[in-house]
Amino acid sequence: MPKLPHLTPTSPEMSQPPPQKRQKLLPPEHVTIRDHDWAYATLQMIFDPPYNAAAADVSWPPDILTWRTTLTSALTQFLGITGSAIQIDILHQDGDEAWMRLPRTEMIRFQAAVSGYVGASDGRSVGFKTVGVSEFLMGLVSRKAETGIWAE
Numbered sequence: 001m002p003k004l005p006h007l008t009p010t011s012p013e014m015s016q017p018p019p020q021k022r023q024k025l026l027p028p029e030h031v032t033i034r035d036h037d038w039a040y041a042t043l044q045m046i047f048d049p050p051y052n053a054a055a056a057d058v059s060w061p062p063d064i065l066t067w068r069t070t071l072t073s074a075l076t077q078f079l080g081i082t083g084s085a086i087q088i089d090i091l092h093q094d095g096d097e098a099w100m101r102l103p104r105t106e107m108i109r110f111q112a113a114v115s116g117y118v119g120a121s122d123g124r125s126v127g128f129k130t131v132g133v134s135e136f137l138m139g140l141v142s143r144k145a146e147t148g149i150w151a152e
Contacts, residue, residue: 035104037103038101039102039107040091040140041110041111041140042097042100042140043128043130044096044128045062045126045127048125061093061095062096064090064093066121067093067098068088071114073117075113079109087102089102091137107133111130115128
């Protein structure tokens with residue numbers, strides 16, 4: 001019979017605890033979303049008298065430059081020079097609707113300025129309709145999809 005090595009409590013083989021089973025991690029119960037820098041808005045440009053979609057009109061749909069100048073005019077009219085300094089990024093433009101990103105801290109002032117604006121463009125009165133506002137871009141996307149579902 002072979003001789004076994006002598007094991008003492010101080011030997012390395014005895015100092016390691018037996019392996020334990022891994023505990024399952026539970027999913028988090030809540031998620032904290034900290035203050036973010038941006039808010040998002042979808043606006044529709046409204047003209048009076050409205051453009052005829054069937055007629056081939058050069059100025060329809062409004063382009064990005066028309067959106068930018070009309071928004072700047074609305075913000076300057078309501079808020080003065082500080083309104084024209086609000087940083088607005090036009091993310092997407094489709095016909096008479098545009099999706100914008102702006103600083104979250106300026107959202108209330110922006111909404112007040114564009115909702116009460118009536119200006120002129122190409123001999124027509126122009127204004128804005130707020131289609132949606134959200135602190136998350138996905139909030140606008142889901143609202144648009146929800147409208148499409150119920151409109152069918």
